[in-house]
Amino acid sequence: MTADTAIAAHGGQTLRRSTRYRTLRRFTRHRLAMFGLVVILLLVLACAVGPSLVPFDQFQLNMRARFREPFAGAHLLGTDELGRDMLARLLMAGRISLTIGFCAMVIAVTVGTVVGTVAGFYGGAIGTVLMRFVDAVLCFPTIFLLLTLAALVSPGIVTITLIIALTAWMEVARVVQGQIRALRERDFAVAAEAMGAPDRWIMFKELLPNAVAPIVVAATLIIARAILLESYVSYLGYGIQPPVASWGNMLEKAQQYLTTAPWLALLPGLMITLAVSSFNFLGDGLRDALDPRSELS
Amino acid sequence: MTASPPPVLEVDGLVKHFPIGSGLFGRSRDKVRAVDGVSFSVAKGEVLGLVGESGSGKTTVGRTVLRLDTPTDGAIRFLGNDITHLTRSQLRPFRRQMQLVFQDPFSSLNPRMRVDRIVGAPLAIHEPGMAAAERTQRVEDALAMVGLPRNSGERFPHEFSGGQRQRIGIARALMLRPELLVADEPVSALDVSIQAQVVKLLLDVRAKLGLTILFIAHDLAVVGHVSDRVAVMYLGKLVEIADTRTLFRDPRHPYTEALFSAAPVPDPTIRRQRIVLTGDIPSPINPPSGCAFRTRCRYALPACAAEVPPLREVAKGHLKACLRDDLELVPWQDAPRDPARPPAVATPAP
Known part of the structure; x- marks a missing residue:
């Protein structure tokens, strides 16, 4: 018996290492996901420390240096129609866009997880009411809901974040509800019930940790969508208000100079594309890596 | 008997129906009669074996009792x-x-x-005030009691x-020293060599802690080894219940005989006449009239379809639900026959 357990203990440790290792390997082998991860890290780093390294302030006007082209002279990425440094503005806008994306994701995931867990755990009347509510909210076309709300409340970072979160939590709720419902039937949930565990214990200690993988994937994809939504709304003028820069409102200002100064539109457009597709790639990679079924392939 | 303490578990006419499908207004028309009138009691310190083939409702009894x-x-009185x-x-x-x-050791532990x-x-649930050090100590003790290394706690189930x-x-x-343990096919998912270890462990802790166990299984050899008394279930009903020795030596219900006959003999040279039950267990949605076993019983009479045979006492502590008292049934493998009854005559082939 002791020899048997000793062997199993040894075997067990290799097993643990190898399952984690395999997941990690599946992820690191996913080229697009690694590309996404690197780009995101670079973007975050640049937006966090970059503005203090650029010798210009984002609000500093310079009427004698308007429409300077990129890669020529003191302004690395050129200047805009008011002579403000494009690099400084892009990075400051990145701060705002990324922050909004991240915060909206946190709120959406929290709300979605709680609603989904409660609906999946209790089922019956509570579950039905909650999920029908989710379906009802899903019925609204996101963009119009977003624009209506943005027109009604005064735009700002906090309100935009909340509004985006409001349109994004439903899919987390649906994913989590499905997971929790399936997990509830498992024997370890019955065991917790037989122990006399309170509902909170079963929901948050037993079931939820087993549903983390799909939540992480959904979270990543929500960040991508939140950044995109923020750009939409700002582009249409209901989002972040100038002079505060966001990638969306930079794009909006740039459209009238599209022929004369195309970099004004290209640069923020490129940033949005880069950030959104990186988060999407990351989400895809995580989904593939965390899905145990892909073990076979 | 009146002075003795109440039984740990007393089940009286237990019925569990599962509605299937739901109609337009949440009303369902059909139901699965998983358990259909089961009564038994388990005395303190006793091990009651509950046997029956798949679909007989034994797991539902275990879950409902808890x-x-x-x-x-x-x-249900506890x-x-x-x-x-x-x-x-x-x-x-x-x-x-x-x-x-639980039966499945893989799904029963949170991965x-x-x-x-x-x-x-x-402990965390029932004694939240307990000091962390004491809890660790009790966990290690519990792990040691079941024969695992004391430091097993640091690892995850899949290891x-x-x-x-x-x-x-x-x-x-066993953490909270329970009075009653329901073991739902605790060894049927394990290798035979491991089964013996786990059965031995259960018997050890039972002796040590004075546990009362409801032992649900389909493996008669294991049940016979573990139990003080055995109850046989068929299609949601008890068909026979007796203390283990009596039941194995002197089965009185044709279904018990058929179960005995189906159990493998650990000796390949022995040739015996097997009683093969034809067909599957009937649907518990629409069970046969009268005795539920009559459709597969080789001793069935027309009268068996008329009414449900009641569970009645045929000897002290030996109950069966069968109309026929004239049967000579084959005992467990080569168990010695009860001397009070005449020797077996060759059973007629169906």
């Missing part, structure tokens, strides 16, 4: 308390005295929890083999 399911009808209709919160104080061991937290969970995981499940079930 009130993990609400019975459709009947009464230590003299009627727990049939208690709500979840009212049940909580009883939960620490009744525990469950995301470390073993020390799994085994310590009953253990099936037999070890079953030991973890037993350690968790």
Whole structure:
């Protein structure tokens, strides 16, 4: 018996290492996901420390240096129609866009997880009411809901974040509800019930940790969508208000100079594309890596 | 008998029907009669074996008795308390005295929890004020009691083999020193060599802690080894119940005989006449009239279809639900026959 357990203990440790290792390997082998991860890290780093390294302030006007082209002279990425440094503005806008994306994701995931867990755990009347509510909210076309709300409340970072979160939590709720419902039937949930565990214990200690993988994937994809939504709304003028820069409102200002100064539109457009597709790639990679079924392939 | 303490578990006319499909207004028309009028009691320190083939309702009995399911009808008394209709919160104080061991050692442990937290969970729930050091100590003691290394708690369930995981499940079930343990096919998912270890472990802890066990299984050899008394279930009903020795030597119900005959003999040279039950167990949605076993019984008479044979006492402590008292049934393998009864005559082939 002791020899048997000793062997199993040894075997067990290799097993643990190898399952984690395999997941990690599946992820690191996913080229697009690694590309996404690197780009995101670079973007975050640049937006966090970059503005203090650029010798210009984002609000500093310079009427004698308007429409300077990129890669020529003191302004690395050129200047805009008011002579403000494009690099400084892009990075400051990145701060705002990324922050909004991240915060909206946190709120959406929290709300979605709680609603989904409660609906999946209790089922019956509570579950039905909650999920029908989710379906009802899903019925609204996101963009119009977003624009209506943005027109009604005064735009700002906090309100935009909340509004985006409001349109994004439903899919987390649906994913989590499905997971929790399936997990509830498992024997370890019955065991917790037989122990006399309170509902909170079963929901948050037993079931939820087993549903983390799909939540992480959904979270990543929500960040991508939140950044995109923020750009939409700002582009249409209901989002972040100038002079505060966001990638969306930079794009909006740039459209009238599209022929004369195309970099004004290209640069923020490129940033949005880069950030959104990186988060999407990351989400895809995580989904593939965390899905145990892909073990076979 | 009146002076003796109440039985640990008393089940009286237990019925559990599961509605299937729901009609337009949530009304369902059909139901699965998983358990259809089962009565038995388990005395303190006793091991009652519950056998029957798949679909006979034995697992549902186990789950309903622990009130993990609400019975459709009947009464469940635990230590003299009627727990049939208690709500979840009212049940909580009883939960620490009744525990469950599962069949599948892989799905019964939370894959995301470390073993020390799994085994310590009953303590965390029922004695939240306990000091961390004491809890660790009790978890280690419990792991040691079931024959696992004391430091097993640092690892995750998937790092253990099936037999070890079953030991973890037993350690968790015994953490709060329960009065009653329902073991739902605790060894049927394990290798034969490991089965013996786990059965021995259960018997050891039973002796040590004075446990009362409801042992659900389909393997007669295991049940015969573990149980003091055995109850045989068929299609949601008890068909025979007696103490183990009597039942194995002198079965009185044709279904018990058929189960005995189906059990493998650990000697390949022995040739015996097998009683092969034809067909599957009938549907519990629409059971046969009268005796539910009559459709597969080789001794069935026309009268068997008329009414449900009641469970009646044929000898002291030996109950059966069969009309026919004139049968000579083959005992368990080569168990010596009860001398009080005449020797077996060759049973007619069906």
